[in-house]
Amino acid sequence: MDETIYTKPVLKWAGGKSQLLGEIIPRMPETYNNYIEPFFGSGAVYFAIAPEHAVIADSNPELINLYRIIASDVEGLISLLATYENTKERFYSVRAVDWKDMEPIEAAARTVYLNKTCFNGLYRVNRKGLFNTPYANNKRTVFCDEAEIRKAAGLLKSAEIICGDFHEVLMERVKRGDFVFLDPPYVPVSKYADFKRYTKEQFGEEDQRKLAEDVKTLHERGIKVMLTNSNHPLVHELYEDFKIEVFKTRRMINKDANNRTGEDVIVTTY
Template sequence: MSAEPILKWAGGKRQLLSRLLPLVPEYTGKYIEPFVGGGAMFFALVPENAVISDCNEELINLYKTVKKSPEDVISRLQKYKNTERDFYKIRAKDWHELEKEDAAARMIYLNKTCFNGLYRVNRSGEFNTSYGKNPDAIFCDPERIRAAAKVLKKKKVLCSDYRKVLKKYAEPGDFIFLDPPYFQITEKETFLRYTKDRFYEPDQIELAGIVNELYDKGCSVMITNSNHEMIYDLYKRFDIQVVKVNRCVNCKADGRKGEDAIITAFH
């Protein structure tokens, strides 16, 4: 069984899968991904036993609802229209006040019809990306949603801080994939905010400490981050590869090139 991500996600790992998948080690435990985002790695691997989570409540509502009621989400999506008027009308709604199925459909619709598929919220946690003006955007893909629902079935899907998830579920033999908010190379990268909270340098240092603890515990861990100078100090025990990437969410061509670091802490 294979599936594609339901959403286009800023910083998503679809373009890196050809580099990431060959590195995945053999493991005897479960798969854990506590910064799941768009879930490119999860949907590509289709692990039998998995725990996925994110601190983005709206995103986790989407995954839980698609897992439980894919046809209800599809039926609601089919009622939408890709027009600027409809987009802003739907964007103005507070997803917390909607039924779970309507909230899930709203998130998919906005993601597929907004500018560059950029999920972004302001400091109040409100989605604020503008209309994409793409009349050919496909926002309802029933087969993709059904395939995702099958992969999500029987998987543990949580809305939680990554630290709590790892403390409760990580065990020796597990494979843990970590794709945290990246070290900022420039201040311009603030537009990538996908929750109202930011991930600062002390958070990166704390994460690296947890990775070291997980490795010592007997877990195999893979981390992605920007090719920032601090990475080499924080993860000096482990192997680090640097790969070229495109930052497709940047509207300027000279801002679309970058480098990612792939850190592997394997036994």
């Protein structure tokens, strides 16, 4: 797969799907009406396939603010990013400001800057909802790729961007003929694999079971669904009625460099 033809995600993202695109895209339906993605994250799949009609959503309001700003005022965002510096002092001074106290465009610039200059692009917040990933100290980091941000803006302008819970999006926005791609926070398979602190509320087993019930409901309505998750017994239990394929993947966030491989599953209901 020649990745140069694709629009790249604006953000780095722990668990992002860039490395699985070669497995995900060939397994997608050849035709569908709307593309629906309620756990958007970095949007690697969306940016790769560039669907004409899409509903993209996430429960993370800071993330949704960023994508709305990219769609509505990309030049203003780029201008603001140009004022930032990749230094430890600037990083921690920016991190100390609560994004909710900023103007939307300033908050969006903060999101990109912190994501690009923090450790491994790990979006993590504490129980108060405050970003707490440390500085990466990588002076080669480019935190304002103007060309890629503009390409992303071109795609996001045509999408409906929603801040909301996955259940509401799936039950209220999906229609027969649509295609749903689900990339929820993974079921943890090791002590270093907890990516659940994506918002201050965590995504636990109850949420995983609720999502599986929604997938079954959509399937009964004749809607095609693809889902990714970790290769965990719970995932096999929840989706035993559907096709489950296992793939080796890299876990670049792991503290142990010798233990950075894992296994993802792709579930398809069609």
